[in-house]
Amino acid sequence: MGASTRTPDEKEKTMVNLCAKNFKIRLFQTWFFFFFLISIFLSLSGYFLYDSIRNLIVNELGNNAVNVAFTAAKFIEQDIEPFIALAKVEDYDRQEYDTDYYNRMQTLFRELKKKTGATFVFAEKKLSDLKIAYLIDGEDPSSELFSPIGTADNMGELELRVFKEGITGATDIVNWEFWGKFVTGYAPIVNRSMGEVVGVVGVDFSFDYIENLLSKIRRLIIFPFLLILLLGTYILSRLAIDRSTALNIDYLTGLHNKRYHDVRLSSLIRKQRFYGRPLSLMIIDVDSFKEINDEFGHDVGDETLKMVARKIKLYTRNTDICSRVGGDEFAIILPETDLERARLIGERIVDRFRSDLSATKKDCDPEITLSIGVAQWREGMSARELNQLADVAMYRAKSKGRNGVYVHQQH
Structure with missing residues (x-):
């Protein structure tokens, strides 16, 4: 039930998401080409x-x-x-x-x-x-x-x-x-x-x-060109931002996606090698998510993932980087955080999640708990290795009864 769990409905939505991303990229390219032609036309016309x-x-x-x-x-x-x-x-x-x-x-x-x-x-x-x-x-x-x-x-x-x-x-x-x-x-x-x-x-x-007089005419000619240039630059910048957002944001939960997670984790590790500050990683998995999908349907499953994402964002700090890295799997990069503090943050997430759901749970609602694995970066470790350690720790938390935190201890 880790990152490899992909339902047919999720695969379909992933395909839709990829199509949307490709459409935005094509839209960006079309706008850029159109703006380039307009700029040439205005320049030649003005001249x-x-x-x-x-x-x-x-x-x-x-x-x-x-x-x-x-x-x-x-x-x-x-x-x-x-x-x-x-x-x-x-x-x-x-x-x-x-x-x-x-x-x-x-x-x-x-x-x-x-x-x-x-x-x-x-x-x-x-x-x-x-x-x-x-x-x-x-x-x-x-x-x-x-x-x-x-x-x-x-x-x-x-x-x-x-x-x-x-x-x-x-x-x-x-x-x-x-x-x-x-x-x-x-x-x-x-x-x-x-x-x-x-x-x-x-x-x-x-x-x-x-x-x-001609200098005034030049200004009259240049002004609308500059206006269109600024407008075009604004449109292109907005399209570039939308394109960047489409490539880095998970379509369902609004958190960062795996691509962004991998890039940021690698970037932070490069900085850690220079500054030597602690860095920890947390992998969170929704327990029994496949059963929730099978029993309650994919719509409930989607709403569950959205709710978990909101709670994770609510329980973490502004400096923490939250991402959805798989079907029912989330990751939190914890800068300036050692293993012990990361463990405390993980336990607080599990406890608050359980407490909040107990206060609002109805008899017909599915039982939702979280299993969390925590690992700390060490010198010489790559981003891929850190992800693997945190993922292994998460599966250890599941094997120990779920609804808890397991910390990978360095030997």
Whole structure:
């Protein structure tokens, strides 16, 4: 009537329990795979969404820059001669030029910059395929950003194409070392009578403001992803806990199962080898359990096991580890407990169990008693050997009349 006693009903329930465990494992794996796919989908979606928004904003900013530059160029073309004369001056410090026209255009460019939100609005002439000179820059002369007329600068590839081909166009984001990030639009100033490009208008829009906007968009994209990530992590952790519980808890009594018992006992023995503290093990068997099943039915047998489990849990300490390790067999690991104290705990369990059942027993109730075997771990002993010693002691308790405690004495 030890751990090997297995009724057909118990075998069926064990099979159901194993199926439930396998289902939870499969559920955990399914959720993990689903969450993994969702994470990849959200990551890719977030990346492409952000990239699309960024490209859209850059393109729109470039179009705006080109439109402003084109408008300014067309205005200059309406009275092209003063601009051509201004562009022909070679030395602005020594040669005279039309300052009224220059100041008027400076004022116009400043107003244009203010109304459009552009960072810089300027007109330039070509010095060579590599150099340009600023003619009008729309900055206040007192500003550090002001470029005096004739200030030379390097020419970009797009600028050169605008001069040579008369096209309009906008750059991607350009990071200038001292100025920051800009998107620049260019439009040619054309002398219609000659059909030649005599200058170029450039309009810079700072990308710093846009980057601040994009950082907010990034947060808006990342927030729901993180929310789903946290939710998924919580679900997976709950499934992992449920899975761990399903693998370590006895389905009928709610105590730990044999798997958990074996793992914890081996773990505690490894610690005992290091710390040298006492450790005892108690094996409890329900006397005449087969007769209870045969006479009263398996439902009563199940209720008996549940009741015994509750009593064992009630009679033991919080530090004790209670498990169901067989059909009608229970084990209690007693940390920090020597053989004598384990014996006293076993006797208290038997006495309290008998007393509690006597107080509530009815004539039709089955007679239920417990046989307990106790053994203490010794140096060099394995978990399997300790289990065997306690199991042998339990059978000795049965052979001596049941309803009692037998202690395995070390020789």
